[in-house]
Amino acid sequence: MYVFSKQFSENGRYMATQKKAVALISGGLDSLLAAKVMLEQGVHVEGINFYTGFCVEGHTHAIRKKDKAKPKRNNALWSAETLGIKLHIIDIIEEYKQVLLNPKHGYGANMNPCLDCKIFMVGKAKEWAIENGFDFIITGEVIGQRPMSQRKETMPVISAESGADDLLLRPLCAQNLPETLPEREGWVNRDELYDFSGRTRKPQMALAEKFGFVDYAQPAGGCCFLTDKAYSVKLTDLWASRGKRDYEIDDIMLLKVGRHFRPKPNFKLIVAREEGENNFLQGYKKQFITLRTMSHKGPLTLFDGTANEGDFELAARIVARFSQGRDAEVVDVEVTENGVSHNVSVKPFAADEIQEAWRV
Amino acid sequence: MIELDARRLMCPMPVIKTQNIIKTMAVGDCVRVTCTDPGVMQDIPAWCRINGHTLLKTEEIDGEYILTIEVAAE
Numbered sequence: 388m389y390v391f392s393k394q395f396s397e398n399g400r401y402m403a404t405q406k407k408a409v410a411l412i413s414g415g416l417d418s419l420l421a422a423k424v425m426l427e428q429g430v431h432v433e434g435i436n437f438y439t440g441f442c443v444e445g446h447t448h449a450i451r452k453k454d455k456a457k458p459k460r461n462n463a464l465w466s467a468e469t470l471g472i473k474l475h476i477i478d479i480i481e482e483y484k485q486v487l488l489n490p491k492h493g494y495g496a497n498m499n500p501c502l503d504c505k506i507f508m509v510g511k512a513k514e515w516a517i518e519n520g521f522d523f524i525i526t527g528e529v530i531g532q533r534p535m536s537q538r539k540e541t542m543p544v545i546s547a548e549s550g551a552d553d554l555l556l557r558p559l560c561a562q563n564l565p566e567t568l569p570e571r572e573g574w575v576n577r578d579e580l581y582d583f584s585g586r587t588r589k590p591q592m593a594l595a596e597k598f599g600f601v602d603y604a605q606p607a608g609g610c611c612f613l614t615d616k617a618y619s620v621k622l623t624d625l626w627a628s629r630g631k632r633d634y635e636i637d638d639i640m641l642l643k644v645g646r647h648f649r650p651k652p653n654f655k656l657i658v659a660r661e662e663g664e665n666n667f668l669q670g671y672k673k674q675f676i677t678l679r680t681m682s683h684k685g686p687l688t689l690f691d692g693t694a695n696e697g698d699f700e701l702a703a704r705i706v707a708r709f710s711q712g713r714d715a716e717v718v719d720v721e722v723t724e725n726g727v728s729h730n731v732s733v734k735p736f737a738a739d740e741i742q743e744a745w746r747v
Numbered sequence: 748m749i750e751l752d753a754r755r756l757m758c759p760m761p762v763i764k765t766q767n768i769i770k771t772m773a774v775g776d777c778v779r780v781t782c783t784d785p786g787v788m789q790d791i792p793a794w795c796r797i798n799g800h801t802l803l804k805t806e807e808i809d810g811e812y813i814l815t816i817e818v819a820a821e
Contacts, residue, residue: 438759438760438763459786460789460790461759461762461789461793463759464759464794464797467797468793474794474797476766476794477763478760478763640757670755
């Protein structure tokens with residue numbers, strides 16, 4: 388079944404137009420199903436996926452070599468390919484800063500501004516829909532699915548504050564919500580939409596089975612690093628150390644990599660955990676002071692901050708702890724700043740000398 | 748042949764850069780994208796399949812991943 392609206396052309400004759408929906412595609416099951424429900428109703432669907440820099444869907448969590456045994460796919464691309472629709476991936480890194488730094492509705496359990504984020508993304512999708520001649524917007528939201536952004540009370544807030552109003556349709560829970568324009572106008576059949584609610588995933592899994600979706604993404608901790616406690620702690624530490632709440636893309640990438648230590652307020656160390664991270668941190672050698680063990684194999688370490696007297700020795704003792712010379716009397720560590728290197732010979736810290744308070 | 752340098756960018760940024768440059772290119776034009784994130788070897792081919800563009804060649808040379816794409820019609 389195809390849904391066509393009748394429009395009059397300039398000469399007064401009928402033109403049939405297939406209705407077009409832009410679907411927010413996260414890569415998860417819900418957005419996959421929401422888009423499929425619309426395709427089943429004959430709507431032309433294209434996907435849109437926003438990249439904030441904090442998306443787990445990126446490959447940053449595949450930097451570590453141990454993760455490379457299983458190739459990491461981008462689930463948003465996989466969803467689009469499975470659905471047979473186009474996917475438009477939009478870089479919103481810069482614009483997203485205002486969402487994260489000044490969320491009107493505050494943060495969730497960690498640094499996740501989920502409600503503001505959803506409002507922002509739906510608003511961007513509406514802008515995109517207008518620019519590209521699309522008729523309405525769909526999301527995979529389900530009432531009660533998420534504690535902050537997907538609640539009965541927040542659904543109208545998202546519709547209103549994004550500016551999408553009744554052009555925003557949630558196919559998976561539409562029957563629990565007031566009719567939207569696409570339903571009233573008959574562009575979609577409300578009876579063939581769904582009434583999912585709550586945190587259970589069973590209805591979604593049953594629908595996935597009905598559609599023949601097998602290899603869909605299994606959510607494990609959300610789609611955003613900002614919902615992660617350890618990541619949020621590192622982000623607030625970054626802001627506290629700089630005395631201002633701001634960030635660049637390299638900052639937020641580096642928070643995903645390595646062990647982080649702040650033994651003194653004026654500097655932090657990012658110590659690679661294994662070869663994959665070592666290779667990744669190599670790309671930052673020109674931007675940071677680096678430490679590298681010379682007498683023993685060990686991790687590349689970035690020194691983020693300014694060094695006072697004795698700081699390189701302190702840093703070198705920490706780095707040496709994570710080298711193969713951890714039990715040696717002396718480890719030679721090369722410190723490189725602006726292309727100029729000097730060596731520091733230190734005794735590695737014992738395990739119990741690495742203070743818990745230093746770990747970020 | 749247009750050259751696109753996407754080194755040091757993590758996915759999906761190389762895909763976004765590829766997508767954005769292809770929007771400015773004519774049908775039949777080619778772009779060669781050079782990347783350092785191995786994830787592009789999955790993501791850019793997937794993006795090409797979705798959008799109908801032709802992936803002419805993939806290469807891995809000295810830790811860099813090079814993909815050559817021919818632009819198809821919308």
